[in-house]
Amino acid sequence: AQTVTQSQPEMSVQEAETVTLSCTYDTSESDYYLFWYKQPPSRQMILVIRQEAYKQQNATENRFSVNFQKAAKSFSLKISDSQLGDAAMYFCAYPEWGAQKLVFGQGTRLTINP
């Protein structure tokens, strides 16, 4: 079965600092997408960033960037200049074979300390 693993149940960072959330996945496919979603407390899940596996360049969206290591099947999220509004659960997700549905990791709860 394809799996997505987030090994850090909780992380905390000082405001304005940088934090990296880790994610590993298991697949035999060569072309796929990877996603990071953010779920603030009692609010809906929103897409933070998307990476296409066939692209060598790591995706970047403002303060959010990924470190995609295809051979290692690793997909970490770096948040620079952390802000209080970044506090949330973060989920890594991967489309199951055939891209029929997303499989989510267990999540990392990120706390921002003022």
Add this chain to the structure above:
Amino acid sequence: DTGVSQNPRHKITKRGQNVTFRCDPISEHNRLYWYRQTLGQGPEFLTYFQNEAQLEKSRLLSDRFSAERPKGSFSTLEIQRTEQGDSAMYLCASSLGGSGQGYTFGSGTRLTVV
């Protein structure tokens, strides 16, 4: 278009009662997904539709659960004879085409079975 809408936001029911949730996806999205999320965990796939056709159901979806998407627009998820273990957040998401572009999620329906 205001995104994916789910109703109700919260539902408290007595064990053994039937409940029905509604999801209105983004109008041009042909795919609609239902996920279940328990506290502190990542979303777990339940079922998905392409237009009006239900293409896949998870083994998590017991015979007490049924989902419909008449006319390929809104969808309903019904749980019959609710059990305390059904208490969870039920998330709806929609997408245009496969999972490659990611999903747009609704705010979810939180079910509490007492």
